[in-house]
Amino acid sequence: MLNRQMKAILLYASIASLCIKKESSWHMSTPDLHVYRRYFPALQQQINGQQAIFFDNPGGTQVALQVIDAMAKYFRDANANTHGAFATSQRTDEVIARARQGMADFLHASSAGQIVFGPNMTTLTFAFSRAIGKTLQAGDEIVVTVLDHDANIAPWLALEERGIVIRTVDVHQEDITLDMEDMRNKINERTKLVAVGYASNAAGTINDVATVIAWAHDAGALSWIDAVQFAPHAPIDVQQLDADFLVCSSYKFFGPHLGILYGKTEHLERLPAYKVRPASNQAPERWETGTQNHEGLAGLVGLIDYLALLGREQSERYTGAFKNARGASLYSGRERDLKIAMQAIMDYERGLSAYLLAGLREIAGLRVYGITDPQQLSHRVPTVICNLDGYSPRTVAEHLASQAIFAWDGNYYALGIMERLGLEAHGGALRLGMAHYNTVEEIDRVLTSLEQLH
Numbered sequence: 275m276l277n278r279q280m281k282a283i284l285l286y287a288s289i290a291s292l293c294i295k296k297e298s299s300w301h302m303s304t305p306d307l308h309v310y311r312r313y314f315p316a317l318q319q320q321i322n323g324q325q326a327i328f329f330d331n332p333g334g335t336q337v338a339l340q341v342i343d344a345m346a347k348y349f350r351d352a353n354a355n356t357h358g359a360f361a362t363s364q365r366t367d368e369v370i371a372r373a374r375q376g377m378a379d380f381l382h383a384s385s386a387g388q389i390v391f392g393p394n395m396t397t398l399t400f401a402f403s404r405a406i407g408k409t410l411q412a413g414d415e416i417v418v419t420v421l422d423h424d425a426n427i428a429p430w431l432a433l434e435e436r437g438i439v440i441r442t443v444d445v446h447q448e449d450i451t452l453d454m455e456d457m458r459n460k461i462n463e464r465t466k467l468v469a470v471g472y473a474s475n476a477a478g479t480i481n482d483v484a485t486v487i488a489w490a491h492d493a494g495a496l497s498w499i500d501a502v503q504f505a506p507h508a509p510i511d512v513q514q515l516d517a518d519f520l521v522c523s524s525y526k527f528f529g530p531h532l533g534i535l536y537g538k539t540e541h542l543e544r545l546p547a548y549k550v551r552p553a554s555n556q557a558p559e560r561w562e563t564g565t566q567n568h569e570g571l572a573g574l575v576g577l578i579d580y581l582a583l584l585g586r587e588q589s590e591r592y593t594g595a596f597k598n599a600r601g602a603s604l605y606s607g608r609e610r611d612l613k614i615a616m617q618a619i620m621d622y623e624r625g626l627s628a629y630l631l632a633g634l635r636e637i638a639g640l641r642v643y644g645i646t647d648p649q650q651l652s653h654r655v656p657t658v659i660c661n662l663d664g665y666s667p668r669t670v671a672e673h674l675a676s677q678a679i680f681a682w683d684g685n686y687y688a689l690g691i692m693e694r695l696g697l698e699a700h701g702g703a704l705r706l707g708m709a710h711y712n713t714v715e716e717i718d719r720v721l722t723s724l725e726q727l728h
Contacts, residue, residue, distance in 0.1 A: 305588055307622045307710045313338045313580060314528075314711050321678035327716045330680040332475055332503060332657045332707035334525045337573070340583075341529050344576030348569045355565060366568050373571040374558075376578035379609045381520065381536050382511040388542065390558040391566055394533040395502050395521045396425040401561065402519065402535070403429035405545045406467060406496070412437025415464040417495075419443040420690040421452055421479065422471045426500040427690060430469055439464070445694065450477040450644040451653070458489060465495040472504035472520075476688035476705065477644035478657035480504065484515055491516065496541070502526050506709060507623055507655040509616040511604075512536050528709075529577035530570035535561075578612070585611030588618040619710040626708050626717065627656040633721040638728045639663035643695060643703060659703040662727055667701045670727065677723050681706050 311317050316336040319326040328336055352365030374386040383389060392398040416430045420442055431440055441460040444453045452470075461468060468490040473480045487497040499520040501510060506527035512520050518538050525531045542557035554560055592614050596604045605613050628648045634640055642660045645653055662670055667683035674681050684702040685692040692698040706720065 304625055305591055305618045305622050307584075307618060308713045310584060311711045311713075313340070315339060315342070317711060324678035327679045327712075327719060329674075329706045329708060329712070329716075329720060330682055331506070331709040331712075332526070332705060333682050333686065334531075335506060335528050335709050336711070337525075337530065338528050338577060338580040340576035340580040341573040342576075344579075345530065345569045345573040348572035352572070353569075356568075369568060369572045369575060370566070373574045373578075376575055377534055377536075380510070380578060380581070380612050382513055382605070382609060382613075383536050384513060385539065387558055388536055388539055390535040390537060390542070390561045391571065392533040392535065392562065393567070394531065395500065395523045395535075396429075396533070398521055398533045398535045399425055399498075399500075400429045400432075401548065401563075402498075402537075402545070403433060405547060407433040407436055407438065408546050410436065410438055410466055413439065413464065414466045415439045415441055415462070417441045417443060417457070417460050417465055417468040417470075417490075419445075419452060419457075419470055419481075420694050421445050421450070421474050421477070421481070422469070422500060422688070422690065423475045423502065424687045424689050425502075426469050426471055426498070430467070441465075442690070443470075445691065447695065449479075449646075450474070450691065450695075451479050452481050454482065454485070457486060461489050461493050461495065463493060465490065465493045467496045467498055469498040469500070472499055472501040472510075473507070473655045473657075474644075474688065474691070475503040475657065475686055476659050476691050476703070478503075478654040478659075478707075479644060480508075480653050480655060483517075487516055487518075503655060503657065506619075507616075508620040509613045511613075524570075524574050524577060527577070528580065530567070530573035532567060532570045532574060578608075581615040582608050582611040584618065585613070585615035589614050592617060622710055623656040623708060624651045626712060626714070627651050627654065627658075629714055630656070630658060630706065630708070630717050630720075633717060634658070634660060634724075637662070637721070637724055640724065640728065643697075656708040658706045660706070661697070661703050662724065665727060667704045670704045670724070673727060674720070674723055677719070679720055679723055681720075 314336045352362050354362035354366050356366050374389045377389045378386040416438055418427045418430055443457045443460055446453055470481055470483055470486050472483050483499050490497045496518040499517050501520050501522040505522040518541055520536045522534050547560040549560055549563055596613055598604055631646050634642050640660055640662045671681050671683040682705040692702050697703055
């Protein structure tokens with residue numbers, strides 16, 4: 275245990291040194307965010323007398339207290355449908371407007387009107403793939419990757435029945451990084467859309483989506499970015515990326531079950547929306563079929579409040595951050611608070627990743643898939659998949675669960691990469707996924723539990 279703690283100190287020091295930008299006034303120490311656990315009441319749960327450890331975060335995080343309070347308040351004070359003449363309906367309208375502006379700030383969209391809400395990312399992607407498919411012709415091509423969650427593959431594969439050709443980009447199997455040469459070769463004059471994940475929900479790999487977007491635009495194609503697994507772990511700027519579409523889910527970053535889509539205004543207005551006739555013809559409402567999850571949108575407002583609070587409290591560590599080459603601030607007000615919050619989360623979690631990966635390397639018979647080099651942590655989120663010789667992923671997950679440690683096993687809908695690695699036929703892999711409310715002490719418990727099996 276002492277050896278692990280000493281390694282943690284050294285690893286955190288190493289990560290902190292990588293975070294210092296010596297050429298500017300940005301000097302910071304790695305933040306310790308475990309104090310924000312107090313905002314997550316679910317973390318106090320005990321299972322059979324043991325403190326629960328939530329390493330199931332890639333499948334959905336726990337929610338902040340501000341989310342719970344905002345949803346309860348909505349049910350008390352504003353539980354009505356939209357656009358009515360009466361008070362509770364008008365309060366619902368205000369909730370929706372605040373949620374839309376909150377996500378515009380979170381993603382740095384140029385307008386709240388570029389934010390579309392839905393039940394989840396998968397449903398939104400199917401709706402838009404159908405709409406985009408109506409504008410395509412047989413022989414047109416769409417590029418997807420073997421690394422993605424199937425929600426960013428199956429909706430595009432469904433267009434094959436219209437004669438659309440689907441091209442699939444491979445990975446480098448040794449570290450499960452996207453084969454960018456293969457990506458470049460598969461984008462051509464026939465490509466109409468490139469769908470790629472910002473980060474893998476299995477191996478944790480962060481993809482160079484900025485380059486992919488630029489290549490897509492050079493070919494005259496649209497870009498569709500699945501940021502579901504990236505959004506909980508780092509800042510996003512859709513304008514800087516120049517993304518045409520970007521989708522995420524707030525239940526993956528400490529909020530309620532909602533799907534969120536950013537789309538450039540011209541696409542939201544141009545594409546044919548499937549809607550009922552009385553519904554608005556204006557974007558973004560034309561894409562929001564039926565009554566929305568209003569209590570969830572209230573919770574989303576609470577989530578933005580929580581992250582903005584975290585950002586304000588961490589702001590002194592990031593003096594000089596988020597400035598352009600001329601020294602001017604890229605963001606102001608709440609947008610800056612949100613960017614600082616996500617930067618602090620990213621920096622803290624890199625230390626957790628380094629510590630977890632170092633501990634996993636010491637367990638005999640355990641194999642980690644993906645990036646493991648501590649110097650390459652900027653290319654992964656804190657999601658790790660692994661297998662232990664002699665045990666099925668399910669058996670290992672059940673062993674952890676018996677000690678109040680929550681972790682997923684299987685393919686987590688990342689079917690393509692599990693088949694590519696030859697794991698699908700053998701139950702997939704164990705997935706350990708951390709968030710900013712996790713701690714080194716929790717990692718120690720996970721490692722100790724895994725060591726009991728070898």
